[in-house]
Amino acid sequence: MILRVALDVPLPKLFDYRTDEATRADVGYRVLVPFGKKRLVGLIVEVAADSDVPASRLRAAEKILRDVPPLEHEWLELVKFCSGYYQRPLGDVVAAALPPRLRRLQAIPELPATYAITASGSEALAALPARQRRMRALLEQLRQEPRGGPAIAAELRGARALIARGLEAGWVAEVEPPRPEPRFVRALTLTPEQEQALARLRQGLDKFGVSLLFGVTGSGKTEIYLQLIAEVLSRGKQALVLVPEIALTPALAAAFRSRFADACIVTQTSATPEAERARGWLLAHRGLAHIVLGTRLAVFASLPGLGLVVVDEEQDASFKQREGVRYSARDLAIARAHIAGAPVVLCSATPSLETFHRATSDKYELVPLTRRAIREAELPAVRLVDTRAHPVHDGFTAPLLEAISARLGRGEQSLVFLNRRGYAPVLACPACGWVKGCRRCSAHMVVHLSERSLRCHHCGLAESIPRACPECGNPDLHPFGRGTQRVEISLGEKFPRARVLRLDSDAVRSQSGLDGILESADRADILVGTQILAKGHHFERLTLVGVLNADAGLFSSDYRAGERSFAQLQQVAGRAGRASLPGEVFIQTRYPGHPLYQALVKHDYTGFARSVLAERREAGFPPFVFEAVLRAESADAMRAMRFLREAIEAAPPRSAAISLFDPTPMSLARLAGVERAQALLQSRSRPRLQAFLSKWSETLYRLPAHGVRWHLDVDPVEF
Numbered sequence: 001m002i003l004r005v006a007l008d009v010p011l012p013k014l015f016d017y018r019t020d021e022a023t024r025a026d027v028g029y030r031v032l033v034p035f036g037k038k039r040l041v042g043l044i045v046e047v048a049a050d051s052d053v054p055a056s057r058l059r060a061a062e063k064i065l066r067d068v069p070p071l072e073h074e075w076l077e078l079v080k081f082c083s084g085y086y087q088r089p090l091g092d093v094v095a096a097a098l099p100p101r102l103r104r105l106q107a108i109p110e111l112p113a114t115y116a117i118t119a120s121g122s123e124a125l126a127a128l129p130a131r132q133r134r135m136r137a138l139l140e141q142l143r144q145e146p147r148g149g150p151a152i153a154a155e156l157r158g159a160r161a162l163i164a165r166g167l168e169a170g171w172v173a174e175v176e177p178p179r180p181e182p183r184f185v186r187a188l189t190l191t192p193e194q195e196q197a198l199a200r201l202r203q204g205l206d207k208f209g210v211s212l213l214f215g216v217t218g219s220g221k222t223e224i225y226l227q228l229i230a231e232v233l234s235r236g237k238q239a240l241v242l243v244p245e246i247a248l249t250p251a252l253a254a255a256f257r258s259r260f261a262d263a264c265i266v267t268q269t270s271a272t273p274e275a276e277r278a279r280g281w282l283l284a285h286r287g288l289a290h291i292v293l294g295t296r297l298a299v300f301a302s303l304p305g306l307g308l309v310v311v312d313e314e315q316d317a318s319f320k321q322r323e324g325v326r327y328s329a330r331d332l333a334i335a336r337a338h339i340a341g342a343p344v345v346l347c348s349a350t351p352s353l354e355t356f357h358r359a360t361s362d363k364y365e366l367v368p369l370t371r372r373a374i375r376e377a378e379l380p381a382v383r384l385v386d387t388r389a390h391p392v393h394d395g396f397t398a399p400l401l402e403a404i405s406a407r408l409g410r411g412e413q414s415l416v417f418l419n420r421r422g423y424a425p426v427l428a429c430p431a432c433g434w435v436k437g438c439r440r441c442s443a444h445m446v447v448h449l450s451e452r453s454l455r456c457h458h459c460g461l462a463e464s465i466p467r468a469c470p471e472c473g474n475p476d477l478h479p480f481g482r483g484t485q486r487v488e489i490s491l492g493e494k495f496p497r498a499r500v501l502r503l504d505s506d507a508v509r510s511q512s513g514l515d516g517i518l519e520s521a522d523r524a525d526i527l528v529g530t531q532i533l534a535k536g537h538h539f540e541r542l543t544l545v546g547v548l549n550a551d552a553g554l555f556s557s558d559y560r561a562g563e564r565s566f567a568q569l570q571q572v573a574g575r576a577g578r579a580s581l582p583g584e585v586f587i588q589t590r591y592p593g594h595p596l597y598q599a600l601v602k603h604d605y606t607g608f609a610r611s612v613l614a615e616r617r618e619a620g621f622p623p624f625v626f627e628a629v630l631r632a633e634s635a636d637a638m639r640a641m642r643f644l645r646e647a648i649e650a651a652p653p654r655s656a657a658i659s660l661f662d663p664t665p666m667s668l669a670r671l672a673g674v675e676r677a678q679a680l681l682q683s684r685s686r687p688r689l690q691a692f693l694s695k696w697s698e699t700l701y702r703l704p705a706h707g708v709r710w711h712l713d714v715d716p717v718e719f
């Protein structure tokens with residue numbers, strides 16, 4: 001027999017190996033094979049009778065690894081879809097989809113075995129003399145209920161040897177672990193609107209369908225999907241929940257555990273330690289885990305009993321993988337649910353425009369929630385502070401400072417939001433105009449005063465702050481603009497008695513974790529922070545949000561900037577007044593008339609989305625066209641551009657339905673010493689774009705690369 005094996009090798013093909021020991025039932029098993037001088041673990045994708053490779057050149061597979069049950073047809077369908085859609089070799093996708101431990105020839109962390117007493121064990125227990133105290137204790141334990149090895153060992157010294165003796169005597173047998181029945185606890189009382197939403201989602205539970213659960217911050221979306229998951233578990237099925245932030249996963253997992261008693265809940269993120277990740281993955285794969293909770297990579301968990309997929313904060317950019325297999329976990333979640341015949345629920349207060357467009361054009365089911373679930377909690381009042389009428393001093397306008405001062409007087413909390421960490425984004429010489437750039441990236445270095453260094457936020461390079469201008473020798477270098485560190489310092493000067501706390505990824509790193517810092521955050525009077533603050537955490541006394549520098553997102557060349565800006569501002573505004581105290585939001589802006597701000601004031605995402613969608617339709621941007629880019633990376637910018645031009649010349653003939661644009665450098669042209677350029681493709685027809693990409697990709701693999709690395713990015717988010 002011939003095994004067709006997917007290997008983690010950058011070639012778009014499967015590799016054939018011969019074997020005597022295989023049948024067609026071996027599809028989905030991992031296999032150890034020789035490759036060049038190496039041995040690799042691959043995945044058996046097909047078992048065939050013959051091969052195109054001449055028999056003399058076929059090598060023998062070393063061993064089929066049957067310790068892990070085979071991956072099922074549905075899972076293989078998912079990785080094949082991902083490979084075809086994102087134009088990546090299947091072996092690459094399989095490697096990205098499996099936890100690292102399963103890709104290597106390495107012991108897989110064993111699931112603890114469960115033991116039960118046999119009939120002859122029960123007889124023996126009655127007959128065993130009292131001096132066989134420990135064997136009696138073991139059998140006594142197992143007579144009550146089957147137990148796992150670790151549970152036995154916790155109560156009994158020398159458990160392992162005892163179990164071995166019991167197994168040998170036939171008194172003890174290894175059994176399937178009992179599957180605990182999860183119990184849903186403390187179902188909250190739903191508002192009539194929530195009830196209605198839940199009822200609609202419940203109706204769709206036994207078939208594929210995409211729903212958008214679209215509700216303002218605080219409208220209780222989480223409670224709805226928790227109750228929906230409870231329903232799925234009660235039907236004996238598994239649920240997959242995708243969330244954007246690694247940092248929030250432990251807290252969310254704890255919340256899930258407190259609501260689903262006795263449920264087996266597994267987390268899968270890139271921060272999960274390898275052994276734990278493999279163990280959790282296997283629990284899900286064997287159908288023992290009830291819920292898999294994780295970031296984008298969890299979309300590849302093997303779930304033979306999948307009954308529901310939830311994607312929380314579906315608009316979040318982190319669902320798009322930016323290297324290797326450049327998949328969107330949200331889009332794959334939909335493909336996956338389709339393959340499994342299960343529903344998928346996308347949740348958001350500010351959906352991506354792609355999703356919103358489909359939900360309002362009857363492709364998805366729109367399930368709206370218009371009210372906050374806690375009756376007293378009103379939506380915060382959003383005020384625009386015109387910086388032409390109220391000049392900015394040291395980052396602040398007078399009305400915002402007065403509002404903060406009033407909160408301090410009442411013992412309430414304020415949050416100053418600024419999406420820029422560090423002290424100042426630019427270090428420059430006022431005498432000659434020199435600006436400190438990163439030597440590896442086309443970007444400025446950011447002044448970090450608390451670490452006394454300059455940092456590149458793109459590649460991580462750190463340098464000390466120069467004493468004088470390297471161009472003209474002027475010792476008086478100026479930091480321009482402001483980041484969170486600078487705002488923290490000036491707030492400390494303006495309100496010397498207030499407790500000011502900065503919350504950004506630098507602070508989280510130095511305080512070793514988000515949890516510890518969030519605890520002290522509840523005691524602070526003024527919080528200064530980046531978008532880390534916008535998500536998840538609930539501040540009881542927070543009644544004021546001040547936004548500095550909001551205009552930075554208005555005039556970007558990236559057509560998605562406005563959408564992201566709106567989502568972020570609405571999310572951070574939602575932090576104000578979640579409890580019984582009313583909230584207020586101050587946005588400092590030079591453009592108070594801008595439609596984005598006008599929509600924010602009215603809490604009108606729908607109006608905003610409709611107007612932006614109309615612009616996109618007019619201008620021919622997604623979701624009205626589909627996009628892909630061919631990207632080339634090289635130490636030499638000329639080579640990257642030349643490769644792209646050659647690739648375009650070698651492109652197969654294309655219909656008028658496909659536009660292929662001239663290559664351009666990326667907006668961040670140099671990153672960590674690598675020059676990056678790309679050619680954009682657009683089409684109104686996704687199938688035609690896909691067909692063209694498949695053909696083009698074949699020719700690309702044959703083009704001489706000359707020190708250029710290339711990849712295709714389908715549905716790109718960076719340009």
Ligand SMILES: [Zn+2]
Nearest residue numbers: 429432469472
């Ligand atoms: Zn100078």
Ligand SMILES: [Zn+2]
Nearest residue numbers: 438441456459
């Ligand atoms: Zn850099």
